[in-house]
Amino acid sequence: MPAMIEVDGVSMRFNLSKERHESFKEYFLALARGRLQFDEFYALKNVSLTVQPGDFYGLVGLNGSGKSTLLKVISGVYKPSAGKVTVRGAIAPLIELGAGFDMDLTARENIYLNGTVLGFTPKYIDSKFDEIVEFSELKDFLDVPLKNYSSGMVARIAFAIATITKPDILIADEILSVGDFLFQKKCEERMQHLLSGGTTVILVSHSIEQIERMCNKVAWLDHGVIRMDGPVEEVCAAYKEFNKE
Amino acid sequence: MKLYCKDLWRYRYLLQNLISRDFKLKYRRSVLGVAWSVLNPLMMCLVMWAVFSSIFNTRGDGIENFAVFLLIGQLLFNFFRESTTMAMESVLKNAPLLRKVYIPKYIFPLEKCCFGLVNCLFSFVALVLVMIFTGTGVEWTFILFVYPIITLFFFSLGVGLILATTYVFFRDVMHMWEVFCTALMYGSAIFYDPAQMGIWMQRIIRLNPLYWYITAFRSCVLWGQGLSPTMLAVCGGWALVMLAAGLWIFKKSQDRFVLYM
Numbered sequence: 042m043p044a045m046i047e048v049d050g051v052s053m054r055f056n057l058s059k060e061r062h063e064s065f066k067e068y069f070l071a072l073a074r075g076r077l078q079f080d081e082f083y084a085l086k087n088v089s090l091t092v093q094p095g096d097f098y099g100l101v102g103l104n105g106s107g108k109s110t111l112l113k114v115i116s117g118v119y120k121p122s123a124g125k126v127t128v129r130g131a132i133a134p135l136i137e138l139g140a141g142f143d144m145d146l147t148a149r150e151n152i153y154l155n156g157t158v159l160g161f162t163p164k165y166i167d168s169k170f171d172e173i174v175e176f177s178e179l180k181d182f183l184d185v186p187l188k189n190y191s192s193g194m195v196a197r198i199a200f201a202i203a204t205i206t207k208p209d210i211l212i213a214d215e216i217l218s219v220g221d222f223l224f225q226k227k228c229e230e231r232m233q234h235l236l237s238g239g240t241t242v243i244l245v246s247h248s249i250e251q252i253e254r255m256c257n258k259v260a261w262l263d264h265g266v267i268r269m270d271g272p273v274e275e276v277c278a279a280y281k282e283f284n285k286e
Numbered sequence: 287m288k289l290y291c292k293d294l295w296r297y298r299y300l301l302q303n304l305i306s307r308d309f310k311l312k313y314r315r316s317v318l319g320v321a322w323s324v325l326n327p328l329m330m331c332l333v334m335w336a337v338f339s340s341i342f343n344t345r346g347d348g349i350e351n352f353a354v355f356l357l358i359g360q361l362l363f364n365f366f367r368e369s370t371t372m373a374m375e376s377v378l379k380n381a382p383l384l385r386k387v388y389i390p391k392y393i394f395p396l397e398k399c400c401f402g403l404v405n406c407l408f409s410f411v412a413l414v415l416v417m418i419f420t421g422t423g424v425e426w427t428f429i430l431f432v433y434p435i436i437t438l439f440f441f442s443l444g445v446g447l448i449l450a451t452t453y454v455f456f457r458d459v460m461h462m463w464e465v466f467c468t469a470l471m472y473g474s475a476i477f478y479d480p481a482q483m484g485i486w487m488q489r490i491i492r493l494n495p496l497y498w499y500i501t502a503f504r505s506c507v508l509w510g511q512g513l514s515p516t517m518l519a520v521c522g523g524w525a526l527v528m529l530a531a532g533l534w535i536f537k538k539s540q541d542r543f544v545l546y547m
Contacts, residue, residue, distance in 0.1 A: 068456065116388055134386070141383050157297075
């Protein structure tokens with residue numbers, strides 16, 4: 042069976058200009074002085090990994106190790122500076138919840154807006170509307186503008202919309218840390234359910250217990266390099282050992 | 287190109303939803319709501335008409351049916367200015383979204399131009415009202431107004447794409463565009479007839495595409511003369527050239543947007 046996601050020698054370079062040139066004057070002054078230099082910064086260096094269908098793939102690493110960058114490269118937000126990414130199937134990205142929400146609109150309007158951001162048709166959202174509302178448990182607040190919601194409530198809606206369909210690949214970036222523990226449990230169950238239905242999941246979490254409990258494979262990123270990848274027990278043990286020091 | 291069209295088709299509902307969002311937010315919490323789409327141009331026209339037919343009573347004189355003449359220029363120019371200005375800011379304004387989810391980026395400038403078009407069509411109600419009030423006769427040629435509007439839409443889209451691209455890298459563009467638009471407005475024959483000007487002034491004005499869109503529209507609706515071959519060619523030509531340039535520049539730089547937002 043072909044792999045769901047193939048990341049092949051991907052590097053992601055950012056230009057951290059020492060001073061940002063956001064106006065013509067600054068830009069041309071710097072250019073004239075020959076000072077238009079950038080600090081190159083590699084968020085990812087020659088990263089390769091393969092995710093098989095049905096994997097529950099975990100990503101671990103400290104802050105700034107490149108986990109989110111890797112997810113964004115996979116979901117097509119960033120185009121890698123070098124290397125190639127091949128994805129077979131539709132991705133439901135859950136990278137920072139609330140992307141694609143307009144805080145001035147009500148929850149009801151946002152469900153339709155966000156649903157179409159993810160590429161669903163209005164008819165499809167109609168048919169799943171009750172299910173979304175039920176899962177998010179926010180029936181009484183449907184016509185309240187989202188700016189009056191708490192972050193946990195926004196997270197509920199976002200998770201509910203992103204998982205109404207059976208995506209081929211679900212990408213979840215630390216989303217579960219927002220809701221209360223009951224909702225976290227509900228989300229975990231939903232992800233397990235999707236997994237049993239054939240969805241491949243990639244999960245980023247700082248909770249190593251959660252990774253150990255849910256994933257079958259893990260990659261450990263450190264300063265943009267894959268330090269280790271493989272079965273969950275080995276990698277997590279090494280990661281914990283390393284961070285103890 | 288084929289891929290582009292397929293992408294656009296897939297995201298058509300998003301486009302539709304974004305337009306309806308803009309529309310809702312524009313009139314939320316206002317008592318008169320959508321009525322402002324009509325009232326606003328109507329009152330603007332009243333002000334302009336009062337100013338140019340009494341205070342600066344130099345140019346408006348020789349022009350027949352000055353109110354309608356003025357309103358057409360005003361509406362079309364506003365359509366252009368609004369959609370290009372909104373399109374310019376659209377990509378950067380949606381940075382939070384573009385940084386997190388993959389969506390084709392051109393959808394935002396396109397959406398703003400569509401929103402501008404919808405607003406413009408609403409404001410035509412005001413035009414109809416003024417035409418009825420002033421007893422303007424209508425020839426069958428008025429149906430041809432569709433041509434200058436559609437070509438102006440694509441022209442604005444092209445300009446909007448170029449502005450959106452440059453705006454991501456240089457924020458100065460916004461201020462420059464504001465000034466440029468004002469200059470362009472005075473050169474678009476909105477409240478005067480270029481025939482009253484010197485020969486050099488006329489030549490300069492004829493270089494301004496906005497002048498052509500406005501004149502073509504007037505020719506169909508106000509003068510009942512339809513479109514001359516020159517009008518067809520100039521309106522269509524400018525639209526094609528700008529759209530092609532816009533798409534090309536946008537496509538070339540869009541992968542770098544995310545690094546500058």
